[in-house]
Ligand SMILES: Nc1ncnc2c1ncn2[C@@H]1O[C@H](COP(=O)(O)OP(=O)(O)O)[C@@H](O)[C@H]1O
């Protein structure tokens with residue numbers, strides 16, 4: 001599902017964010033990406049979502065070699081990936097419903113279908129009663145759950161999350177992680193960057209450890 | 223990846239096709255809503271566009287009115303044919319009846335030597351000087367009005383020549399030179415207005431382009447987010463293009479209003495002026511074609527301006 005072979009990323013500034021990283025996730029796998037701040041976690045997720053391009057090495061997602069994907073193909077690639085950010089990236093002038101509906105609007109669903117799917121997604125994250133609220137009126141944990149609902153509403157086969165619990169207290173963090181476990185059980189391939197080792201070590205999922213842009217765990221686990 | 227995409231439940235072809243229309247309708251309404259929510263900024267932009275469109279339109283309409291007026295003058299042109307001194311009034315009157323039968327002549331008014339003298343006496347106030355002469359120095363005059371079909375320069379010149387060729391006629395004179403000068407001046411005016419229209423059209427393009435550019439900058443965050451969740455360039459472009467379209471269309475509509483009201487304001491003084499010349503001339507306002515033209519021009523300029531802005535500024539906004 002997600003394959004990296006000897007991937008390196010050097011930013012234009014000269015910073016080598018990733019050096020020779022390989023990993024392989026099969027459909028339905030779930031893994032955590034850990035490492036100190038600046039280890040290259042975000043960079044790795046950005047490469048998979050084609051927010052950045054690798055300097056060296058090969059990345060394949062869903063059997064598609066990303067090097068062959070032109071600019072025009074990028075949006076369609078991203079529709080197969082639900083991305084969750086630490087700072088939510090919600091649109092503040094639109095309701096919770098409209099935020100969650102955005103991927104469906106983009107993909108060209110009809111209004112009735114959109115209503116059905118948005119409510120189903122909001123129901124899964126427990127925010128059905130907030131559909132008319134504006135994001136600013138929600139707590140940080142609720143905003144994060146709206147972000148998750150938006151990421152899953154299109155039922156993408158892949159979920160990427162970059163420090164989704166970074167701003168949350170332990171209880172809320174556990175709640176959010178449980179949501180990801182549920183979506184993984186429903187069949188999604190899930191990769192989560194997090195340095196909350198205490199929490200993720202209890203979840204029984206493989207960890208991909210990065211240090212200064214290199215993998216430091218045994219490469220064969222995930 | 224293609225395969226996996228097909229495996230998941232996706233909108234059917236038909237629902238996609240309908241959704242394409244939905245998407246456009248949605249973007250159209252959405253962009254209108256955006257304008258509605260910032261009424262002051264919108265009104266400012268729309269007014270600037272409207273003035274830029276109204277100015278050349280108003281001038282062109284005035285020119286058209288002047289041309290109409292000039293055309294009326296030209297067709298009411300008469301040719302004055304002065305008889306030689308030897309021709310008596312009775313002979314001149316006979317000649318007048320003869321000329322009336324010419325195909326290019328509409329009517330002939332005969333003014334005898336006595337009438338000419340009386341008129342001159344009255345108008346010039348030189349009665350005493352005329353009394354000093356023992357003979358009437360004025361010839362009889364035939365005022366020849368050409369038919370409407372003859373009321374264009376070449377035919378008129380032909381008619382003047384034919385009158386001139388008559389032995390009884392000393393001198394025939396067509397007084398249209400000033401009308402021709404008027405038309406020449408109006409041609410200069412028209413060219414000038416065309417240049418102004420071109421420049422102001424360019425101004426509308428730039429105004430809309432700049433407004434949309436600012437709009438794009440203000441919604442940078444939103445553009446990044448929608449790109450991240452898989453929006454195509456076309457999807458992101460659409461509301462901005464429709465925004466420009468609305469600016470242009472609303473500007474065109476306001477321009478229609480401005481032009482109509484301005485002409486209405488001129489109507490009173492113009493009627494008064496025309497009255498002084500015994501004319502019932504009235505300014506004609508923008509017709510349906512002018513209105514349509516303004517709306518279409520506004521819409522196209524708005525769309526063009528936003529197209530330029532979108533082409534230049536949307537691509538460079540990418541998630542990082
Ligand atoms: N856009 C960028 N330009 C230059 N350097 C960057 C950029 N993004 C990240 N980096 C650098 O790359 C390294 C890895 O960053 P990142 O992937 O964000 O790490 P993490 O998410 O694990 O904290 C860091 O040293 C960071 O400073």
Ligand SMILES: [Mg+2]
Pocket residue numbers: 041042043162
């Ligand atoms: Mg990071």
